Amino acid sequence: MPSRVEPGRVTRRDLLGAAGLWTAGLAILGSLVGLMRLPIQRVLPEASDRFKLGSPEEFPPGSSKVLQDQQVLVMSTQEGIAVLSMVCTHLGCVVSYSGDGFTCPCHGSRFGPLGDVSAGPAPRALKWLEISLAPNGKLVADKGREVEPGSFFQARGKA
Amino acid sequence: MSEQNMQAMWRNTLALPGNLFRSIVRHGRPDSARARSQAVFSNLFLHIHSTRIHHRTLRFSTTADLGAISASLFLILTGTGIFLMVYYKPSVDGAYDSIKDIHYVIPTGRLTRNIHRWAAHLMVLSVILHMCRVFFTASYKKPREFNWLVGMGLLVVTLALSFTGYLLPWDQLAYWAITIGANIAASPRELTDALGMTAWFDPGGFTREMLLGASEVGPEALIRFNLLHCVILPIAAVVLLGVHFWRIRKDGGLGRPHQEVTPAGKGAAVSQQAGPAPVSTDSANKTWGLMALVPGRSPAADIEPSETVPAWPYLLRAELLVFMGTMLLCLVLGIFFDAPLKVLADPVHPENPAKAPWYFLGLQELVSYSAFVGGLFIPAVTVVGLGLVPYLDREKEPAGIYLDGAHNKRIALHSALFGTLCAVLAVAIPVNFGWLRDWFPGVPQLFIILFNPGTLLTAAYVAWSLRVAGRTGSTRSSAIALFTCFLMGFIILTYVGTELRGPNWDFYWSRSDWPVH
Numbered sequence: 180m181p182s183r184v185e186p187g188r189v190t191r192r193d194l195l196g197a198a199g200l201w202t203a204g205l206a207i208l209g210s211l212v213g214l215m216r217l218p219i220q221r222v223l224p225e226a227s228d229r230f231k232l233g234s235p236e237e238f239p240p241g242s243s244k245v246l247q248d249q250q251v252l253v254m255s256t257q258e259g260i261a262v263l264s265m266v267c268t269h270l271g272c273v274v275s276y277s278g279d280g281f282t283c284p285c286h287g288s289r290f291g292p293l294g295d296v297s298a299g300p301a302p303r304a305l306k307w308l309e310i311s312l313a314p315n316g317k318l319v320a321d322k323g324r325e326v327e328p329g330s331f332f333q334a335r336g337k338a
Numbered sequence: 339m340s341e342q343n344m345q346a347m348w349r350n351t352l353a354l355p356g357n358l359f360r361s362i363v364r365h366g367r368p369d370s371a372r373a374r375s376q377a378v379f380s381n382l383f384l385h386i387h388s389t390r391i392h393h394r395t396l397r398f399s400t401t402a403d404l405g406a407i408s409a410s411l412f413l414i415l416t417g418t419g420i421f422l423m424v425y426y427k428p429s430v431d432g433a434y435d436s437i438k439d440i441h442y443v444i445p446t447g448r449l450t451r452n453i454h455r456w457a458a459h460l461m462v463l464s465v466i467l468h469m470c471r472v473f474f475t476a477s478y479k480k481p482r483e484f485n486w487l488v489g490m491g492l493l494v495v496t497l498a499l500s501f502t503g504y505l506l507p508w509d510q511l512a513y514w515a516i517t518i519g520a521n522i523a524a525s526p527r528e529l530t531d532a533l534g535m536t537a538w539f540d541p542g543g544f545t546r547e548m549l550l551g552a553s554e555v556g557p558e559a560l561i562r563f564n565l566l567h568c569v570i571l572p573i574a575a576v577v578l579l580g581v582h583f584w585r586i587r588k589d590g591g592l593g594r595p596h597q598e599v600t601p602a603g604k605g606a607a608v609s610q611q612a613g614p615a616p617v618s619t620d621s622a623n624k625t626w627g628l629m630a631l632v633p634g635r636s637p638a639a640d641i642e643p644s645e646t647v648p649a650w651p652y653l654l655r656a657e658l659l660v661f662m663g664t665m666l667l668c669l670v671l672g673i674f675f676d677a678p679l680k681v682l683a684d685p686v687h688p689e690n691p692a693k694a695p696w697y698f699l700g701l702q703e704l705v706s707y708s709a710f711v712g713g714l715f716i717p718a719v720t721v722v723g724l725g726l727v728p729y730l731d732r733e734k735e736p737a738g739i740y741l742d743g744a745h746n747k748r749i750a751l752h753s754a755l756f757g758t759l760c761a762v763l764a765v766a767i768p769v770n771f772g773w774l775r776d777w778f779p780g781v782p783q784l785f786i787i788l789f790n791p792g793t794l795l796t797a798a799y800v801a802w803s804l805r806v807a808g809r810t811g812s813t814r815s816s817a818i819a820l821f822t823c824f825l826m827g828f829i830i831l832t833y834v835g836t837e838l839r840g841p842n843w844d845f846y847w848s849r850s851d852w853p854v855h
Contacts, residue, residue: 224557224558269521272514283842284692287706287842299775300709300790302786
């Protein structure tokens with residue numbers, strides 16, 4: 180009797196049959212796994228994350244301006260200029276700005292004037308976006324790049 | 339052609355309708371018990387039923403017809419859905435306008451859309467109630483564990499169908515729901531961020547990109563949700579429904595007590611008049627060909643012939659009545675109450691408050707404590723926990739009786755009170771006293787993920803259920819405690835999310851207290 184200790188002879192037919200079955204199975208599985216690449220695109224069909232803010236003079240120190248279409252707040256202080264993303268870090272609703280902080284309409288997150296979480300479910304502070312100076316002297320912000328909260332941008336060369 | 343051939347041809351032509359019918363339906367008129375069985379057994383669509391059913395199956399109190407209502411609603415949704423697809427354009431530019439066309443221009447379009455919407459709401463409700471019925475009558479027990487799992491799958495598919503459905507009009511509700519939904523899918527980031535491993539392990543971002551086909555909600559997302567709603571999820575639902583129905587028959591019909599006490603008194607023989615139909619007398623003629631080949635239990639193992647009635651016509655008639663009643667309800671609701679359509683999607687201004695449909699408002703309440711815990715972790719724990727119930731609770735118990743025994747009824751009552759109290763506290767404490775972030779500013783995010791009203795509520799429910807298990811030594815009692823608690827939690831949180839939350843998700847006792855701006 181064949182057993183685990185003394186296995187019986189595997190016939191050529193069984194071996195070839197099993198090999199064929201496993202080959203077919205692995206081929207189908209492999210193709211399916213390969214096809215799972217399909218829903219993930221190589222290039223995302225989207226506008227650039229970089230957008231123009233305008234020239235630094237448009238943001239005098241002490242002013243703040245909401246750019247509704249870009250969903251950002253441009254804040255200008257003596258230390259420099261900062262661009263805060265107004266997309267809630269909780270679930271992506273657009274927060275509203277009231278001078279002394281931000282409020283999210285969807286799940287009630289609240290942020291302080293510098294974007295720090297003061298209440299609610301938001302896991303982290305609002306994003307501070309990277310600012311750079313274009314060759315023509317205009318400010319450019321990038322939604323894809325973050326900087327440390329509290330790092331203001333100094334538009335040098337102007338002064 | 340000879341005279342004879344002509345005559346034969348004429349005779350055959352005259353007999354054509356009868357022969358055609360008999361080639362399709364191979365049995366005679368369903369007036370004998372045998373022909374009635376054949377009518378069901380030899381029809382591809384009807385044979386999903388048993389040929390004979392226990393007469394208890396037909397009683398309203400056994401099932402409250404909830405499964406049949408859910409299935410009817412699914413049929414109604416498929417029909418109206420196909421009609422809506424005639425005009426619906428799944429593109430960001432066309433979607434909203436095509437819904438407006440359906441509503442205002444296309445003949446019967448408004449009624450069709452209203453019925454589709456009402457049937458969707460009713461289906462979520464009836465599926466949940468159906469689950470409660472099956473749970474409280476202990477009908478999930480062996481041998482029906484697998485069908486309970488299939489039912490869990492159907493619950494998830496039903497909710498997914500509803501969710502993907504209300505995104506398609508591309509109005510404000512659609513846009514912000516899709517945004518929130520996609521970000522909930524991405525919310526494992528909350529945990530991976532807190533652990534500082536998002537850079538090399540980001541399941542949240544991956545799922546989000548799979549759903550949206552982009553990094554923001556846009557045209558790609560609408561096409562994907564349309565594909566899910568109109569193709570993938572309906573196919574999944576049909577396959578699961580087929581298995582679900584078929585397993586009812588294979589698992590021996592609906593769950594029922596093994597020894598039913600008849601009205602004649604304990605121990606009395608079941609009366610011949612118990613069922614509305616004559617008892618089958620032609621068992622000698624019955625062929626067992628297929629049965630003999632199939633190993634294992636016979637599907638009708640413990641049914642006395644005298645307790646059963648033929649599915650044709652009794653069950654089919656009942657099903658038709660349920661379908662017609664359901665259709666009537668949808669029709670009346672559709673005539674009198676229009677499906678809402680908000681203003682066109684505005685990616686810059688979310689609504690305030692931005693609320694999901696009622697069945698997700700309990701979740702929205704949980705999500706307002708923590709996205710990952712409320713949106714993914716607790717729902718996943720709930721579904722997995724529900725699925726495990728029949729495998730953890732294997733006590734033999736007569737199925738088909740609501741909360742068998744005074745003991746279990748008391749546990750259900752106590753659990754309902756406990757569940758309600760905890761859910762109310764979980765809302766009332768943060769509303770009145772704030773939460774960790776208000777008490778200890780700068781508390782690490784990981785603490786908020788671990789200790790928020792949602793996780794504590796879940797923990798309280800689990801602890802309560804374990805305590806019941808310890809005191810009673812019964813897994814069934816423990817399961818009743820847990821299920822009842824979660825049910826009450828669901829109801830309370832849904833109510834709070836629907837009625838008591840206003841702008842900025844602040845707490846208001848009444849809608850009239852909402853600030854006007």
